[in-house]
Amino acid sequence: MAMAKSAVIVFSIIALFGAAMAASYDVGDTAGWTTKDMPDYKKWADDKDFKVGDTLVFKYNQEMHDVMQVSKADFEACSAKSPIAKYTTGADKVTLKEPGKTYFLCSFPGHCEKGQKVEIEVEGTADGPAAGPSGANASSPTGTASGDASSSTASAAGADSSAASTSSESSSSTVKLSGGLGWALASVAAAFAF
Numbered sequence: 001m002a003m004a005k006s007a008v009i010v011f012s013i014i015a016l017f018g019a020a021m022a023a024s025y026d027v028g029d030t031a032g033w034t035t036k037d038m039p040d041y042k043k044w045a046d047d048k049d050f051k052v053g054d055t056l057v058f059k060y061n062q063e064m065h066d067v068m069q070v071s072k073a074d075f076e077a078c079s080a081k082s083p084i085a086k087y088t089t090g091a092d093k094v095t096l097k098e099p100g101k102t103y104f105l106c107s108f109p110g111h112c113e114k115g116q117k118v119e120i121e122v123e124g125t126a127d128g129p130a131a132g133p134s135g136a137n138a139s140s141p142t143g144t145a146s147g148d149a150s151s152s153t154a155s156a157a158g159a160d161s162s163a164a165s166t167s168s169e170s171s172s173s174t175v176k177l178s179g180g181l182g183w184a185l186a187s188v189a190a191a192f193a194f
Contacts, residue, residue, distance in 0.1 A: 022053040024093075027104075027118060033060035033067060035111050041118035052124030054096045058104070062090035065116070068107045069094070075117060080107030096122045 025048060026032065031039040058067045067087040068080040087094065096102065105117035 022055065022095075023051070024055040024057055025050070026057045026059060028059075033058045033065055033106070033116070035065075035106075035114050035116050038115050041115065045118050045120055050096055050120055050122045052096055052099060052122060054122070056094045056096065056104075056120065058087060058092040058094070060090055060106075062088055065090075065106045065108055065111065067092055067094075067104055070103050070105055072101065072103055075103035075105060075119065078105060078112035078117065080105060080112075083107070096120065098122065099124045 028034065028039040028041060028044055031037065060067075068083040069085040069087075070080060070083050074080065074082060085094075094104075099122050102120050102122065103117070104120070105112040
């Protein structure tokens with residue numbers, strides 16, 4: 001009994017400390033995803049350290065903008081003809097799933113050419129919270145993915161739930177503890193109930 005209790009406690013502590021702290025970033029900060037006063041999305045992204053598990057939040061007027069995840073070639077050409085994923089809700093949440101670069105642009109005519117596009121470099125390892133070949137994954141229920149099944153728009157388990165949340169005053173990013181924290185705390189409580 002004591003050994004089982006110890007094992008549960010050790011496992012719970014590992015889960016507690018292993019619970020990923022993910023950041024949530026409002027793309028363009030308070031300006032959002034827009035062509036108005038044309039935010040410098042390159043500068044915005046360069047100021048951030050994106051990690052596997054972080055979430056990008058694209059806030060925009062859906063009648064005037066959208067978000068397309070595209071290949072590097074399509075990003076450079078400002079082409080949305082073959083998007084990896086499409087997001088159109090006006091409040092799209094995209095969870096970064098693997099390290100490397102991922103690319104987003106607005107497909108409305110002339111917007112990408114004006115600078116409404118962003119390249120995100122994601123740090124971390126594929127052993128992070130979840131990995132997929134597309135590099136990002138939407139947690140928006142109405143986003144649609146095209147291409148292979150691995151670029152699905154279903155969110156990773158617990159991506160939208162948080163046990164604690166604090167806003168950063170210097171930018172529009174939020175640190176969230178993933179759903180694993182709640183599970184770990186419940187496990188510790190159960191261990192002491194033995």
